[in-house]
Amino acid sequence: MEPSFRPGDYLLVLGWGEPKPGEAVLARHPRTGEAVVKRLVEWRDGGMWLEGDNPAGSTDSRQLGPFPRGALLGRVWLKIGL
Amino acid sequence: MNPAHALLDKLDRIVGFPRASAHCDIPCGIYDPHELQLNAHTVLRMTQLIEQLPDELDKGQQHRLARYTAVKEQHGESYKNQLRVLWGDYFKEKHLDDFPGLHELVWEGLKLGSTARQEVDMRVAKELVENSQRIAEIFWETKGRKPVRVKSPWPTPGEVVLHK
Numbered sequence: 001m002e003p004s005f006r007p008g009d010y011l012l013v014l015g016w017g018e019p020k021p022g023e024a025v026l027a028r029h030p031r032t033g034e035a036v037v038k039r040l041v042e043w044r045d046g047g048m049w050l051e052g053d054n055p056a057g058s059t060d061s062r063q064l065g066p067f068p069r070g071a072l073l074g075r076v077w078l079k080i081g082l
Numbered sequence: 083m084n085p086a087h088a089l090l091d092k093l094d095r096i097v098g099f100p101r102a103s104a105h106c107d108i109p110c111g112i113y114d115p116h117e118l119q120l121n122a123h124t125v126l127r128m129t130q131l132i133e134q135l136p137d138e139l140d141k142g143q144q145h146r147l148a149r150y151t152a153v154k155e156q157h158g159e160s161y162k163n164q165l166r167v168l169w170g171d172y173f174k175e176k177h178l179d180d181f182p183g184l185h186e187l188v189w190e191g192l193k194l195g196s197t198a199r200q201e202v203d204m205r206v207a208k209e210l211v212e213n214s215q216r217i218a219e220i221f222w223e224t225k226g227r228k229p230v231r232v233k234s235p236w237p238t239p240g241e242v243v244l245h246k
Contacts, residue, residue, distance in 0.1 A: 001104035008226060010090045011102065026102055035102040052104065080086050082226050 001037055001053045009081045011037065013074035024076035025050065027067050035073055048072065091226060113172040115218035115243070121161040122214040123238045125198045126207040128154035130238070133202060158199035161210065165191050168221065181220050191217060211240050218243035 004024065005011065011026075019025045019040045027050060029036050038050035038060050047066035052058025061067065093099075128150045135143055169188045178184055191213045197203075198210045215231065222229040227245040234240050 005104055008087075010087065010094075010099070029103075035100060037102045037104040058104075080084065080090055082084055082087050082224075 001039075001058075004039075004053045005037060005079060006081060009079050011076050012078035012080070014077045015074045017075055019048070019072070019075045026073040026076060028071040028073060030064055030067065030071065037076065038067075087226065113168060113221075115164075115168065115214070115221045118161060118164040118168070119211075119214045119218055119242055121157045121164060122207075122211040123234065123236055123240075123242070124157040125154055125161065126204075126211055126238045126240070127236065128157070129198070129202055129204055129207040133204060155199055158195050161198075161214070162192055162195040165195070165217070168217070172221075173224070177220070177224050180224070184220060187213065187216055187220070208240070211238075215241065215243045 001024070011024075013026045021040050021042045024037055024039050025048070026035055026037055027048065028034070038052055038058075041049045041051050041061070043049070044066050047068040048071075049061045049066050051060045051062065055062075090099075131150045132147060132154070135147055139147060165188055173184065173188075191210075194206065194210045194213055198206050219229040222243070222245040225245075229243050229245050231241040231243055234242055
């Protein structure tokens with residue numbers, strides 16, 4: 001998600017509300033179950049189309065398909081970087 | 083750097099905030115200046131060992147000289163490779179602003195890596211170690227970790243930069 005977010009950045013994530021396209025969200029990875037930060041491109045049938053800000057280095061909806069609504073953990077509200 | 087970040091960092095160490103990933107399953111880019119320092123200390127050690135050999139060498143001593151030289155060559159070259167990766171892949175624009183002189187330091191390191199291979203010179207080898215320490219210190223500062231110098235745990239004199 002560089003340069004928006006870098007390793008070591010702290011993110012304040014809100015656990016309520018519907019994310020809008022363009023917002024960064026925290027979601028559960030459908031395969032690994034880990035929490036990942038991606039950008040919501042748009043809502044589609046089947047859920048959220050998420051992409052990383054760094055397309056060359058990102059695994060996201062382009063490979064994994066839309067993330068179901070239930071995978072949403074929250075909306076990134078604030079970043080506190082180094 | 084950023085006091086809010088420093089505060090969160092302290093809390094993080096106590097509480098342990100959850101982690102989120104932003105890239106693919108493979109971590110892209112684990113950088114560390116430790117290998118750079120190992121290379122420099124090895125060049126220093128080999129230089130030391132070569133200098134300790136007498137001027138007239140028997141067969142056994144010639145063999146040792148050959149081996150010390152081979153290792154000095156390898157580690158001098160590795161120093162330059164490590165520096166190339168840190169410079170090309172890790173350090174960013176912002177770091178150049180935060181640490182004026184970083185560019186010159188890296189350039190100096192590349193040249194010292196070459197000179198340390200070409201010469202048998204303790205002064206050059208010590209400068210190589212110092213170069214690796216200064217780069218390591220800057221590296222850890224860019225990561226918000228306090229660098230700390232500890233006495234070399236190896237037969238070489240001097241210190242190694244670690245971090246808190």
